[in-house]
Amino acid sequence: MADSDSDYVQDGSEEEVSRHQITRGVKAVRAGPDQSKKWEVARPWDDVREDATGAIAVDDMLEAGKRKRKLKDTTPLQRGIIRHLILVIDCSTAMLETDMRPTRYLLTLRYAQAFVLEFFEQNPISQLGIIGMRDGLAQRISDTSGNPSDHIARLQTIREQEPKGQASLQNALDMSRAALFHAPTHTTREVLLLYGSLLSSDPGDIHQTITALANDHITCVVIGLAAQIAICRTLVSRTNPSMPVSESYTVALDDIHYRELLMRATTPPPTASSTTNTNGAQKQSGIIGGSTLLSMGFPSRITDRLPSLCACHSRPTSGGYLCSRCSAKVCALPSKCPCCGLTLILSTHLARSYHHLFPLRNWKEVSWQRAALCPDTVACFSCLAAFPPAQLRRADSGAGAKEAGEGTRTKVGKREKRKEIGISESGRYECETCHTFFCIDCDVFCHDVVHNCPGCQSREGDLLDRGLDGDGDGRDGAG
Amino acid sequence: MSYCRPNSEKGGLKPKAKQESTPEAAAEKPWPEGGTWVHLSPQDLTRLGKMEAIDSSEHYEKTKEESPASLLVIILDTNPHAWFALDDQLPLTSAIAHICVFINAHLAFNDANKVAVIASHNQRAVFLYPTPPTAATQHDASTAQNDSSADVEMVDASNGTSANPSSADANKYRPFHQVQQAMTSAIQKLMDETKPESLASTTAIAGALTLALTYINKQTILANSVLPSSDTNATGAHDENAPVLLTSRILILSVSGDLANQYIPIMNTIFACQRKSIPIDIAKIAGDSVFLQQASDATKGIFIQVEHPQGLLQYLMMGFLSDPTSRQHLISATQAGVDFRAACFCHRKVIDMGYVCSICLSIFCSPPEGSVCLTCGTHLSLGDYGKVPAVIPKKKKDKKGKAKEKVADTEN
Numbered sequence: 028m029a030d031s032d033s034d035y036v037q038d039g040s041e042e043e044v045s046r047h048q049i050t051r052g053v054k055a056v057r058a059g060p061d062q063s064k065k066w067e068v069a070r071p072w073d074d075v076r077e078d079a080t081g082a083i084a085v086d087d088m089l090e091a092g093k094r095k096r097k098l099k100d101t102t103p104l105q106r107g108i109i110r111h112l113i114l115v116i117d118c119s120t121a122m123l124e125t126d127m128r129p130t131r132y133l134l135t136l137r138y139a140q141a142f143v144l145e146f147f148e149q150n151p152i153s154q155l156g157i158i159g160m161r162d163g164l165a166q167r168i169s170d171t172s173g174n175p176s177d178h179i180a181r182l183q184t185i186r187e188q189e190p191k192g193q194a195s196l197q198n199a200l201d202m203s204r205a206a207l208f209h210a211p212t213h214t215t216r217e218v219l220l221l222y223g224s225l226l227s228s229d230p231g232d233i234h235q236t237i238t239a240l241a242n243d244h245i246t247c248v249v250i251g252l253a254a255q256i257a258i259c260r261t262l263v264s265r266t267n268p269s270m271p272v273s274e275s276y277t278v279a280l281d282d283i284h285y286r287e288l289l290m291r292a293t294t295p296p297p298t299a300s301s302t303t304n305t306n307g308a309q310k311q312s313g314i315i316g317g318s319t320l321l322s323m324g325f326p327s328r329i330t331d332r333l334p335s336l337c338a339c340h341s342r343p344t345s346g347g348y349l350c351s352r353c354s355a356k357v358c359a360l361p362s363k364c365p366c367c368g369l370t371l372i373l374s375t376h377l378a379r380s381y382h383h384l385f386p387l388r389n390w391k392e393v394s395w396q397r398a399a400l401c402p403d404t405v406a407c408f409s410c411l412a413a414f415p416p417a418q419l420r421r422a423d424s425g426a427g428a429k430e431a432g433e434g435t436r437t438k439v440g441k442r443e444k445r446k447e448i449g450i451s452e453s454g455r456y457e458c459e460t461c462h463t464f465f466c467i468d469c470d471v472f473c474h475d476v477v478h479n480c481p482g483c484q485s486r487e488g489d490l491l492d493r494g495l496d497g498d499g500d501g502r503d504g505a506g
Numbered sequence: 507m508s509y510c511r512p513n514s515e516k517g518g519l520k521p522k523a524k525q526e527s528t529p530e531a532a533a534e535k536p537w538p539e540g541g542t543w544v545h546l547s548p549q550d551l552t553r554l555g556k557m558e559a560i561d562s563s564e565h566y567e568k569t570k571e572e573s574p575a576s577l578l579v580i581i582l583d584t585n586p587h588a589w590f591a592l593d594d595q596l597p598l599t600s601a602i603a604h605i606c607v608f609i610n611a612h613l614a615f616n617d618a619n620k621v622a623v624i625a626s627h628n629q630r631a632v633f634l635y636p637t638p639p640t641a642a643t644q645h646d647a648s649t650a651q652n653d654s655s656a657d658v659e660m661v662d663a664s665n666g667t668s669a670n671p672s673s674a675d676a677n678k679y680r681p682f683h684q685v686q687q688a689m690t691s692a693i694q695k696l697m698d699e700t701k702p703e704s705l706a707s708t709t710a711i712a713g714a715l716t717l718a719l720t721y722i723n724k725q726t727i728l729a730n731s732v733l734p735s736s737d738t739n740a741t742g743a744h745d746e747n748a749p750v751l752l753t754s755r756i757l758i759l760s761v762s763g764d765l766a767n768q769y770i771p772i773m774n775t776i777f778a779c780q781r782k783s784i785p786i787d788i789a790k791i792a793g794d795s796v797f798l799q800q801a802s803d804a805t806k807g808i809f810i811q812v813e814h815p816q817g818l819l820q821y822l823m824m825g826f827l828s829d830p831t832s833r834q835h836l837i838s839a840t841q842a843g844v845d846f847r848a849a850c851f852c853h854r855k856v857i858d859m860g861y862v863c864s865i866c867l868s869i870f871c872s873p874p875e876g877s878v879c880l881t882c883g884t885h886l887s888l889g890d891y892g893k894v895p896a897v898i899p900k901k902k903k904d905k906k907g908k909a910k911e912k913v914a915d916t917e918n
Binding site for chain 2: 384
């Protein structure tokens with residue numbers, strides 16, 4: 028097992044991860060849930076690595092972040108921005124396991140709250156509902172709505188109730204189907220299952236339910252906590268044929284991986300090509316009707332001196348937003364006007380989703396050769412941190428610097444091989460549109476948080492003067 | 507430590523003499539009860555002093571109570587068009603003088619406070635302070651490192667720009683002087699580089715904001731990396747409970763108006779600020795911009811419309827000097843009404859009700875022609891928007907049927 032662990036750390040490819048999961052699943056099934064964790068103690072010392080001189084390599088941490096960035100696909104895809112998602116939480120006795128601290132159940136609830144917040148952060152005009160699987164029944168935890176605080180309040184109330192009985196996949200799926208049935212055609216219909224059990228106790232034939240889900244274009248994604256289960260595999264492969272099973276059915280290895288998998292689901296799913304419907308053959312994706320023009324209101328905020336009742340909760344509030352069609356007062360946005368049914372949003376909510384549609388392109392690693400061509404750039408453009416100087420490197424590797432590609436790779440072997448994953452040997456990363464060099468911190472920050480290229484945004488005038496241009500299809504800064 | 511008492515009262519001599527007379531007793535009873543005196547040699551006293559310095563927890567508590575250092579990033583809109591229009595009220599030179607005083611006040615607040623100044627020029631954004639290192643300066647530094655034995659000419663931190671410091675600057679606090687020198691020379695350089703043909707009425711505020719954010723991110727990482735336990739990842743997902751060592755804020759001195767062409771990048775930076783809880787303060791000297799209002803509203807910053815530009819310094823000192831930590835205890839000036847209306851993508855009209863493409867979320871003031879989205883080119887199904895509600899015609903057949911039934915009923 029030690030071997031496979033270190034393999035995983037070393038190249039961490041998707042393939043390796045999935046193989047890892049399968050072994051784990053098989054083991055867990057064979058050994059039973061109570062023994063499944065004995066061979067899986069945390070081994071933090073495996074993550075520490077020494078470099079050639081014997082010092083602990085610090086850049087591995089950076090590399091990990093970098094790899095995360097690399098996995099991100101930056102092709103601009105049509106995505107289902109307006110989503111309807113049902114989160115199904117396992118509340119059966121299997122969730123009492125303590126392989127994730129404190130228990131699977133409490134950890135899941137904690138992560139679910141973070142998920143709700145992040146989901147509405149990323150998808151402000153989407154709807155979410157939560158269903159629990161407890162004691163063989165499906166239990167509605169919170170109704171489908173667009174208000175994160177409602178969901179979080181409901182999640183906090185079910186903390187007190189102990190997990191009980193078995194989970195019933197069929198009941199939960201039927202209830203989700205009923206909740207998603209009315210969703211408009213231009214939205215996605217998704218079910219996200221957090222499944223800790225190794226079985227499903229169902230009242231009827233679950234395959235009929237799966238067929239019904241597939242007919243209703245509902246896509247199901249499962250995050251397992253224990254092992255891969257055949258029925259979940261069938262479920263995801265039947266309900267989203269356009270997505271590989273390794274993406275739609277994942278098993279969490281530990282709590283950090285669990286959080287990562289859960290947070291990955293907050294990104295809106297790409298729309299499958301067959302969505303643009305050719306009469307009736309629209310089986311491929313959650314979106315059935317394709318594109319629609321939606322009528323929306325952009326209300327302005329008002330502050331009254333005296334409180335008045337809001338139309339949504341009938342509570343006295345002094346601030347709020349007036350519906351632009353019927354002037355009813357609602358307390359929070361985004362929401363649907365309770366009187367006339369107009370969708371009320373802020374333009375900032377729409378803008379929040381734009382970075383999914385216009386992703387920032389990945390920056391290229393800069394070789395020493397390329398770095399030597401630009402001796403003027405000695406520091407990161409955006410944070411002014413100095414780069415390792417090119418002269419030093421040339422002194423190190425002598426004449427070999429010319430063919431930095433093969434020469435050094437054979438010399439330093441493994442280390443160089445790891446660097447290929449996405450670490451730049453010169454510590455520089457170049458935006459292909461504006462040809463500016465950045466450091467790794469700025470690279471990760473720009474791609475994860477800002478979604479802007481500092482170079483493209485602040486050098487437009489310079490670019491015009493110098494007559495440089497991007498690589499043709501560069502993202503237009505002005506959008 | 508408790509047995510070491512200052513012998514100020516009762517006269518130290520007598521007990522001291524007693525202890526000296528019976529050294530055996532002192533050895534037997536190292537912890538005398540009830541305030542008897544123990545003689546301590548000067549060595550003992552220094553040792554105790556050291557111990558006290560080492561294991562007293564006072565030191566650590568003090569750092570916790572101290573307010574964290576504050577990083578202020580000032581974005582100065584240096585659009586020449588707008589400053590020319592303002593020239594009779596507030597020339598750029600005096601505005602810079604005001605800003606320098608403000609920066610000095612900020613730096614004087616806390617020894618660890620930092621400042622960065624970014625110019626948002628037309629079409630590009632550049633750092634004014636700290637000065638971006640160039641190949642020449644770095645070469646100097648590297649040679650200085652390599653042959654430390656050689657006699658190296660002392661290079662000023664402001665990169666030799668202050669070759670002849672006037673006698674008036676001699677008594678100036680050095681950090682103030684450095685910032686001022688670097689800033690004025692950088693602005694001078696920037697204005698010299700500006701050619702008449704490259705003048706446009708816009709300003710690269712999105713680029714400046716992005717630069718400010720990346721700089722803040724780097725400084726935060728550097729500040730946190732002092733603590734070995736803290737996690738220095740860029741997303742900041744895991745270090746929610748880590749102590750805050752550096753609070754940052756952004757102050758924009760804005761003189762330009764229209765920013766519509768940078769809508770998406772500006773919005774991206776606003777959301778990044780929201781996630782990182784960095785307030786964006788706006789001092790709106792001239793022009794009008796909806797986005798900046800929304801920026802300060804969304805990030806809980808301060809928005810002040812500077813009505814009398816001559817008194818810029820007072821606005822800065824009274825309105826913007828407090829850092830995020832002290833703002834928790836202050837009621838800051840901000841404006842109540844914020845314009846949230848959107849502008850449509852087709853005519854740039856400000857609308858309060860519109861149509862949104864479900865694929866690319868473009869906003870239109872009316873259904874686009876041919877029902878094809880102007881941004882993404884998707885064919886949109888229009889739904890029933892804008893039509894007059896249909897009245898269902900009365901169905902004659904039903905009536906006849908009903909009438910027949912009625913007839914039948916009556917017949918029966």
